[in-house]
Amino acid sequence: MYLEKKSWFWEYGLILAAGVAVGIAALILTASGNPKNMGFCIACFLRDIAGALGLHSAANVQYIRPEIIGIVVGAAAAALAAREFRQRPGPPARRFVLGCS
Incomplete structure (x- = not known):
């Protein structure tokens, strides 16, 4: 039986992309007026x-x-x-x- 190996991107890339998206959201929220210690x-x-x-x-x-x-x-x-x-x-x-x- 052949098992298809998943690529690195499908294993870890989506997790990394989600982390980057949350970080960018925190930066935008802080720049938009949220307190500096709050962010997201x-x-x-x-x-x-x-x-x-x-x-x-x-x-x-x-x-x-x-x-x-x-x-x-x-x-x-x-x-x-x-x-x-x-x-x-x-x-x-x-x-x-x-x-x-």
Whole structure:
């Protein structure tokens, strides 16, 4: 049986390209006005969204981050494009809280 060997690009090139894309996004976000220590910090974005939802009272970090909305919409679009988006049976609240299907 002949096994086709994958090229280096298909093994590591796509991972490298994704890392470069995230780095460029961080540079653009920082140049566009995000704080210098934040760039593309998911933890910082989630902290800001928690403040916007009233889960903490630090006034300077209480706003909805459009980056998180873009990540969620982009992930949903990628799942739809790859035909991997499917509804799971069972109560949605249990899946949301426990993270299981």
